[in-house]
Amino acid sequence: MLLDRIHQPSDLKSLDVAQLEQLAQEIREFLITTLSSTGGHLAPNLGVVELTLALHYLFDSPKDKLIFDVGHQAYVHKLLTGRKDRFPTLRKYKGLCGFVKRSESEHDVWEAGHSSTSLSAAMGMAVARDLQGQDYKVIALIGDGALTGGMAFEALNHIGHEKKNLTVVLNDNEMSIAPNVGALHNYLSKVRTDRTYIKAKEEVETLLKKVPAIGGTLASWAEKVKDSLKYLVVSGVLFEELGYTYYGPIDGHNLPVLLETFRQASKVEGPVLVHVVTTKGKGYAPAEKDSHTWHGLGAYKIESGQVLKSAGPPMYTEVFGKTLIELAERDDRIVAVTPAMPGGSGLLKFADRFPNRMIDVGIAEQHAATLCAAIAIEGMKPVFAVYSTFLQRAYDQVVHDICRQNLNVVFAIDRAGFVGPDGETHHGVYDIAYLRHVPNMAILMPKDENELRHMLHTAIQYDGGPIAVRYPRIQGTGVDWNDELKLIPFGEWETVRDGRDAVALAVGPMVQVALDAAEKLASQGVSLRVVNARFLKPLDGAMLSALAEERLPIVTIEEGAAAGGFGSAVLEWFAAEGAYGVPIKVMGVPDRFVEHGSIQEQRDEVGLTAEELAETVKRLRPKAAAAEKPLMTGTNM
Template identity: 70%
Template sequence: MLLDTIDGPHKLKGLTIPQLEELAGEIRQFLIEKLSVTGGHLAPNLGVVELTLVLHYLYDSPKDKFIFDVGHQSYVHKILTGRMNQFDTLRKYKGLCGFIKRSESEHDVWEAGHSSTSLSAAMGMALARDLKGESNKVVAVIGDGALTGGMALEALNHIGHEKKNLIVILNDNEMSIAPNVGALHHYLGKIRSDRHYQKAKDDLQYLLNKIPAIGGKLAKTAERFKDSLKYLLVSGILFEQFGFTYFGPVDGHDITQLRDILEQAGSVPGPVLVHVITVKGKGYSPAEADSFKWHGITPYKIESGQVVKAVGPPMYTEVFGDTLIELAEQDSRIVAITPAMPGGSGLLKFADKFPGRMIDVGIAEQHAATMSAALAMEGLKPVYAVYSTFLQRAYDQVVHDICRQNANVVFAIDRAGFVGPDGETHQGVYDISYLRHIPNLVLMMPKDENEMRRMMKTAIDYNDGPIAIRYPRINGLGVEMDEVLKPIPIGTWETVRDGDSAVIVAIGPMLQVAEEAAELLKRDGQQVRIINARFIKPLDEQLLLSLAEEGIQMLVLEEHAEQGGLGSAILEFYSRHNIYSMAVRIVGIPDQFIEHGSIKEQRQEVGLTAEHVASELTNMLPRRRMRVTGQP
């Protein structure tokens, strides 16, 4: 196999076009086989096999800089840069990262788990290159979905103004994770259907230059006519108005076409945009047929495409989607908003049931937030469904447009806490810190799926400002569901286990860890109380004051950064009330980024385990020596 001989991009330089085509087929088969075991982003990578091959064939990484937007389409790049033998560890603990990772290889020059950053990064690298007097190529690969992000449009504007030598490859597969929306998407659709512009422009240039003596002058003075031709034939005019030289559309699976166009693009001064049309999931029929499902996939059976799923209670995301339909049937004010994640946020069934009340804004988290505020001010009940890590992108809008104006927006914050294989760029472990200090906002987290449903009812009934529910990327506990949904009084905690030795104040899935720790300590005669701090803001102040009067030792347990989380809020409360006698220990996520792996492994790394919690309580309660190993 050719693939076995490729231990670096230098091995591609001497290959013929037929050999590159053969290698493309081998890479596809390799990915299909490996990801059937590990899972991962299959469809995006199958779509960029030829494109990545030609980039490494023509240019010289790492001298030439390849910047992949988001980075989940970088598996082919990893294979070609010497990491093929690590694919058995893909997205596993201490294994190969599913995104670009600078510590993995000198060929990985930019890390990104969020979209629309590649053009800004490319501009920075082009500026640095020129300031240092160097001459390398800078190539950014961005998808048509990511191009709708406001940051990408800001970068396009700046790049066109500065006129730096830079190549932007628009990987247009008509899909990001979900079907793309918006005017730019429809504009690209027009370009896809019109392949005549580049040929017409080149033919005009050629004919004018063939005229003896005066041809060159005519070519120079014909620019206005060529501009008219651009407008007449539509293709690429938007990008040329931004200051780019536009090439395309080009078939992203035709290696000869790609080589010719990218060679030409590399010789043109100033910014160039190469519009490449690809098929997401190319070469594997299940992925081609349903690129949304196969964007990020769990292990599967190659022959049938059947996904291997664990049987168990529904995930919180599914509970959210089903409950929102139930509530929307009773309340016509409810409108669902998502920034390009209708499937990931559990809203596909809602979209089928209420198509007019489901709004997908594309990759535009900031726009979604401000639009939600306006919807609320007009009497509707917007439910903004967004991953914790993506809500970070709309921080200013949350502060300025939603909370400052006290708009009745419901935040459904998915993927709160550890997220497993997606790793550090997707960990939802900062939202408490960046939300709880904002005035007017209520913030909750459920201990199980039934409490999740009750919190959704609470949020819909709440009309005094913004309210947020954060919930994890895990399955529920399989608890019994209430038939009739009842709201929870705002700011009230509940004691789920009695005890007088110490108290664990926990939120979300950490309640289970607290229960397990309490069982370990019970064997040594210690009775640990457990409190479900389901409202992170406002705190249950009466309960906190009563605990202070009791003088009981407290451990706060949260799957969130220790700085600024629930534990910090409790310490701040006691400080405001001049209570300094309470011993409060916070067990959360330390001041570091936690990389990919299983959620269990991530919790073990930072000590969010029953054994560690029991050990911490042992140190707080030195009255007797206690066993915390879990052995009777």
């Protein structure tokens, strides 16, 4: 196999085009076979096989900087840069990362898990290159979906203004291309970017302007004719007006065309945009037919294309989607808004049921947040369905446009907590800390899927301003979740297990962890009370006051950043009340990034387990018994 001979991009240089095409087929077969057991982003990578081969064949990585947007489509790059043997560990604990990662290879020059960053990164590297007097190439690969992100437009504008030498490769995997149209555009691209043609055009225009009296008029007329023809026949006129030399659209699976286009593009001064049309899932019929399902998935059967799913309770995401339909049937004010994640957020069935009340804004979280603010001003109930990690991108809009105006926007925050194989770029462990200090924001998290339903119902009925319901990327606990919807008393916690020796204030999935710890401790003669701290903001002040009087040791446990999180809020409450005689221990995610693996492995790594909670309680109890200072109460502000 040719693939077995490729250990570095330089190994490609001796191959001819026919061998590259054979290698492309081997890469597809390898990916289809390997990912059938590991899972991963199959369809995006099948779509960029020839494109990645062409880039590594012509350019000199890592000297030349190949920058991937997001990294969903970087598996072929990993194969060509010496990581084939590690693919059985893909997205597993301590294994090969599913995204580009600088610590893995010198060829990974930029890391991204969120989209629309590659163009800004490319501009930054081009600036550094020129300031340092270097001569390497900078190539940014961005998808048509990622190009909808506002950050990408900002970078496009800046690159076009500065005229830096860099290449933007637009991987368009939504548009089909007819052979005659493609040939015409490829021909026009060659003509318009040929240096002889460009020089002749400049000389003619200069000459016309020198002709007395009529020179200016003729030059103006010629310019108008040129622009009119360009708008008629050139699809990339937008990019040209922004300052780019445009090539395309070209067939992204035609290696000879790709190679010739990139050779021409590399000779052009200033920014170049190469528009490449590809097919997601290319070469594997199930993935070509349903690129959404096959974008990122778990294990599957190669022959049938059957995706293997875990048996058991539904995912929280599914419960959210079904509940929102139920609520929307009762309340026509409800509008669902999502930034390019209708499937991932569980809204596909909602879209079928309420097509006019479902808004997908594309990869544009900032716009989505402000859109929700305006919808709310007009008396509707927008539900912003968004992953925790992606909500980070709309932070200013949450603060400035929603919370400052105290608008009734419901945040349905999916993937709250650890997310498993997607790893550090996708963990939802920071939203508690970055939301709870913003005035007017309320934050809730359910202990199980049934409570999620009631929280959503409560959030829709709440008219006190913005309210966030966060839930994890896991299956539910298996409780019955079809009972009648009811309102949860606002700001009240729930004691789910009584105890006399210590108290665990647990958030979301950590309630079950605390219950498991209570069972372990009970066998050792220690009685642990477990509280479902379902309101992270506002805190249950009445219960905290009662706990301060009891002076029992308290452990807070959350699958979120310990710095600034729920536990910090509890400590702040005790400090503000002057209640200093209660031993309190905060358990959460430490101040470091946690890499990919299973969610359980990630919890084990940071100590968010029943075993560690039980040990923490036992260590804390002697401190409580030794406390001799009388409890101080009152306001300390």
